[in-house]
Amino acid sequence: CDILDKPPLPSISPENFFQSADDAEAGLTAAYDALQGTGLYSQDLIAVGEMPSDNCTSNNGDVASLDRISWTPTTSQVYNIWRDSYLGINRANAVIRYVPTITMDEARRKQILGEAYFLRALHYYNLVKLYGGVPLRLEPTESGEQSVIALPRATVEAVYTQIVADLTAADAAVPASNANRVTNGAVNSLLAKVYLTQRQWGAAVTAANKVISTGRYSLVTNFKGLFPAENKVSETILEVQNQGNADGNNILPDLLLPSPPATYSFPKFNIPTLFLSKENEKPTDLTSVVDTVNDRRWSRVSTTTVRVDTVLYVRRDYASFVLSSSRSRGASSNDLGPFVYKWPGAPNAFNSPDNTYILRYADVLLMYAEAANEQAGPSADVLEKLNLVRTRAGLAALTPVSPQYASKKAMRDEIDRQRRLELAFEGERWYDLLRYARHNQAEAGAHAVTALDIIQQRLNRPDANYLLFPLPQAEINNNAQLQQNPGY
Template identity: 65%
Template sequence: MKKIFIPILALTLLSTGCDVLDKNPLPSITPENFFTSADDAEAGLTAAYDALQGAGLYGQDMIVVGEMPSDNCTSANGDVAALENITWNSTTGQVRSIYRDSYIGINRANSILKYVPAIDMPEARKNQILGEARFLRALHFFNLVKLYGGVPLRLEPTETGTTEVLNLSRATVEAVYAQVIQDLTTAEPLVAASNATRVTQNAVNALLARVYLTQRQWAPAQAAAGKVLSGGALATSFKTLFPADNKSESIFEVQFAGSNDGGNILPDLLLPSPPATYSFPKFSIPTLYRPQASAQPTDLTFVVDTLSDKRWSFQGVTNAGRDHASYVDGGRGTGNDDGPFVYKWPGNPNGFNSPDNTYVLRYADVVLMYAEATNELSGPTADAIAKLNLIRQRAGLAELTSASPQAAGKQALRTEIDRQRRLELAFEGERWFDLLRYARHEQADPSANHAVTALDVIKAQRKTATADVNYLLFPIPLDELNTNLNVQQNPGY
């Protein structure tokens, strides 16, 4: 699915020829008369996948929002200052774009789910298309509920601008999660068992595991993750995972084809120049010590092992600088291009048109989810330790045993699992979401303790005596409030 062609449902039809003025005008394309054939169904599904590439989603903002507010990253770029300082409001660019682009993706999935069932085509392929559309809708709603709380649960395509359609009230958080789970459980038997570039049963179960983990439903999280782990394995080398390109450990990634589809703009936003096309303050700079920076106790500086951890140790010199797999030390002497930079999109940026894909789900993440759910269910079991050791050993770290300090009890292993998630998945857009769920875990279960939560970061960045819990959610964008009169703003905004 590397090359993506997008059907535009509302395009104007043009005809050519000497007698063009003598022809009757052709009707406009509408969802009702577009979805009439198997080819239309395939084109509609391609458009639904294409929505993931939007700058408000995995083409930029989902990754930036997943890292920039966290303790993993910093930046001198004004475009992300509100995220780093946790001063966002209802008009902040990323707050608006994620909400908007998520609903664009939802609307495309809804059109498929409404019209494709009536198309005369092979039933097996029809069911796969419907299952993939349900997965995509679930992914969008899951991202929305994590960031904004309860949102309007739009389950039909928005085809008119009437008041009845636009003014849809917010559903509860519980109702949104219920819909996400329903979509995923419905999708699982419909989608393919394997497909390198599309939604598969492993992708459905990996996302289900993440949803259940976010809700602190440990048993179903463990079960869903276990289905994925039963038929897979980690790649031998962490370094070979990047750039993402549908490799063995990939479960689901957003596909980019460079200039053929507009490409992925992340590498140019993250890398020093060269290889990035331009020199400017980058979006997400790792919080690794630089002489001109003031290191903080929560920074990566105090967590990573740049000598023996293969995810962070020196790998060699590239045109971007000194390669450490997860990050690269740039050193061009030009200010903007000195210091550490994210290096999980190491392909040629190609002028904001990189062909590098973006991981949404990969096998190591599922291993860590399984270990976490197992530990929360029954403490530091041999099973949980064994799964965590898969991650540690690939990184070149010593194997843990039940006698290891990191596995001395549920709390000790919880801390180590948190730490390995941070080290393994750094810069892949998960750290802030992990910190959010750690905060909510502690709120729901006072006996639980995480070394760092979103509330710790909120307090530090906003420089307040106590953390403002309102910043565990984004505000509803002002655009939505102005358009949808039934939507109320989140508290504190």
Template identity: 60%
Template sequence: MKKAYILPLCALALLASCDDFLQKEPLTSITPNNFFTSGDDAESSITAVYDALQGAGAYGQDLFTMGEMPSDNTTSVSNDVNALETIAWTPNTSQVGNVFRQAYLGINRANIVLKYVPTITMDTLRRSQIQGEARFVRALCYFNLVRAYGGVPLRLEPTETAQPSELNLPRATPEQVYEQVVTDLQKAAIQMPPTAASNLNRATKNSANALLARVQVTQRNWAAAQAAAGKVIAANIQLNNSFRALFPAENKGAESLFEIQFAGTPDGGNLLPDEILPFPLTTYSFSKFNLPTAELIAYADTVNDQRWSYVGNVVNSAGKFLGRNHVSYIDSRKNQAISSSNSAINDRGNFPYKWTSSGNNFNSIDNSYVLRYAEVLLNYAEAVNEQNGPSTDALAKLNLVRQRAGLAALTMGSAQAASKQALRNEIDRQRRLELAFEGERWWDLLRYARHNQVEAGAHTVTALDLIAQFRKGARDVNYLLFPLPQAEINNNPQLQQNPGY
């Protein structure tokens, strides 16, 4: 997040991971007792919680590569993401470790807020809101952990000593972690305001309920998912009129329910655009991540679907043609011959175009969406269909997403609504086309695989199909979880590795 107030909190001994270059008072003179004394201190502490979501191990890079690279959406020849691309990750794969560590950084900072902010004398409403925001971020971090690794240590108090008894916790069960996530989101929804009109950088009641709907869909708790999504829908949120206008994010419209803020500075910039866009949109040329697969481009309707249709050429400030903008992706100089005077092979072909800012030495100003209203509508439609099959209620929500994309509304007489399975397939399709490159495809494929284990054939493509493609035909269920990082196993004798690693 933008880092207006982060320095005082980073000085605390409680945040042992803060950077050495921060020149503040000696740690021995700053304690919880003399820091958490005012409303400004509380605001600084919650800013630090949001800041943890910005890191390379979170939404600044690795959550998007981990959520897309193993899937059928994207590909790459970059060695940096080869283990994710080929489903060959190990306990020592960098992204596996980065995501785990960054999530616990956010959790620890949230725990600090939840322990110390309640003791501050300040505006009582704002104090309650700050606690709700901390619970939301803690829930988001634990949800990202549990769907990636399964059961993880459930730490609900700040780490304040180096005692092994405090540091080395055993793994909770997945059910226990999910229970805590749901509890935190339910409490956060009560404490936070419905909207963030005064500060668009903050999570809100709608953010909490939107995330709760995603959590419940992941667990196949269909009635609970419908209820959570229904609360957001009842708040009269609207989709942006134009899908194209959503990107880059930058708090555009009520559809944005939560996004990661980036200031475009060396300590507050977004790494991802430089890693997925071609040069000269970015700082320099190299093999990029998250490139759209040929299968995904063929799957999309690049003529009629306004999320994927051609809307005009991308031209830089010097008037040089850089590619064709298809809204979700850029067709970059595809038909130009390679020569010493134009693009290298790295910069030809298809690239995601939901982040569009020019290179800034890996410090883009582009925000990244975590939660959009379109997904809430799709979650609601899925939950209703899974309970009762096709209905006008499910179609009404699905049609909002389809019609914004320029596609015809479905009716109960449409082929896509002929059965629960037909509508399930259509919802799966719209999720893929709507949310492509936004870091959710692999997690969807994982939950589809688990759904198929309960109801054979429920989803036509799942993570196990991709796993079999790269694991010599073996539909190895062990790869439905990432391994725990080896460094964590080495440091904590109470941790047991996931099967198969």
């Protein structure tokens, strides 16, 4: 009866959405938009990638609990990353569920689905490496049934199987060139990362090589030119596109840089350890690995002029330092110390338009080198990829005869070091350390530093439970199907 059939007039709903090609595009756009969540590439995913690691430290709030490895189920990043990842998964799921039902251009449909598969895989990869096995949700959530809203955890293996399946599907559907969006390069770069995490060296080499062999990508000559990331196409594989307004903000600059000169002041949390007092230091701070003379990625400043072609630090005691008209050191003790300049940002609080790299070519080269070294030891192939990164940074190329890199172990350490230096503060370090620690369980002492070493140092005990985040309390309270990770 008409009287009783009242569809929701003012709202878009599964009943009236995903009817046209435009709807498919809007759904996919929303799936990309999820990457800008506070819990993901605008803040927390990067913060977690750095703060627990040996790269930085903090005394501030929840960030300090990351630094001190004292996170709990109610720590905000533990919650935000989980929530925002699932938001992204749900959006990708909506595309995957409904776009096949739309009458539209077949090629475009295929590509949209491929991009959604990639995004879903990316979120699950972020989740599985932080939380372990997570609920595997493959359909948009649209019902209040308990069987829908409370899913149990899948095994780690099942999650990885799904990730590889999604990436495989994506690889067949996305184009090689697709500005600002997912390409085969992005798919295979992520695949390489996934295989690397799983210690499947051969598969990782194959995947990374698929990216390298296209010849589409190259390192930009000037390292500083990489930042801020603004679609530097030769090295960019995938970036989060920020606008500096409601359509996408990057919060990181406001957390990493000194206060803007106006009244607004926010305590920064992401402070490199270089010059911090001993009590805050972590096992190996950056000073011990930086060639501060030659490495263009890093510049230690001791005079009144600043080399702004570098991207990292200035001295904390440097009084009249001015980076730009809008960023200068303030009087607050929070403004002391070296800081990162990979996101120069804009002074409008929390509204930076700077893009964030999800994947870039240097990362792929180093992943290739790492996997190939693990597979077959130091080889010309390994050295070639590593040297591309080294020489761009102003460091000398290593040669096959360099005796100190002749062993697999020595080469591994050098690759670790270059990953740390090249990708510092781009949200990779802690995940690398976690990966090394998980290696470590099988291959003790394989890496100079692992996440376990940091946990040992911070907690005074070798607690492997902290290799995984706890599940957020809000999830535990409202999903009786879940078991908390051990130790929490």
